[in-house]
Amino acid sequence: xxxxxxxxxxxxxxxxxxxxxxxxxxxxxxxxxxxxxxxxxxxxxxxxxxxxxxxxxxxxxxxxxxxxxxxxxxxxxxxxxxxxxxxxxxxxxxxxxxxxxxxxxxxxxxxxxxxxxxxxx
Numbered sequence: 001x002x003x004x005x006x007x008x009x010x011x012x013x014x015x016x017x018x019x020x021x022x023x024x025x026x027x028x029x030x031x032x033x034x035x036x037x038x039x040x041x042x043x044x045x046x047x048x049x050x051x052x053x054x055x056x057x058x059x060x061x062x063x064x065x066x067x068x069x070x071x072x073x074x075x076x077x078x079x080x081x082x083x084x085x086x087x088x089x090x091x092x093x094x095x096x097x098x099x100x101x102x103x104x105x106x107x108x109x110x111x112x113x114x115x116x117x118x119x120x121x
Contacts, residue, residue, distance in 0.1 A: 006048075007110070010052070010058060011111070015111055015112060018084075019040060021083065021087055025080045026080060028042050061112060061115070066116065074120050080106070084118075089111070090108065104120045
């Protein structure tokens with residue numbers, strides 16, 4: 001099981017405003033601060049971290065890197081997608097079915113360009 005993932009940011013306060021609001025819909029809460037950022041916790045025990053790079057260099061996103069968040073309904077997927085866009089995220093794929101396995105997802109990039117998937121299955 002995955003324990004935690006982290007994304008880098010170049011503007012911590014801006015990133016925290018984004019994730020505080022988005023995670024209201026996804027069930028994440030601030031659980032503890034680190035010297036360089038914030039950890040969010042989810043009910044199943046996983047953590048998502050938003051951090052300034054420890055080496056002091058500029059944060060960059062990974063090409064091909066994506067973080068996915070499973071939520072409880074297609075309606076919530078659409079709501080979270082809309083919220084992310086309102087908060088300044090960029091569209092990477094509108095909410096809708098993908099494939100024939102019952103996957104309903106949407107894709108956005110956060111304020112630092114990190115790719116997020118919000119889905120129901």
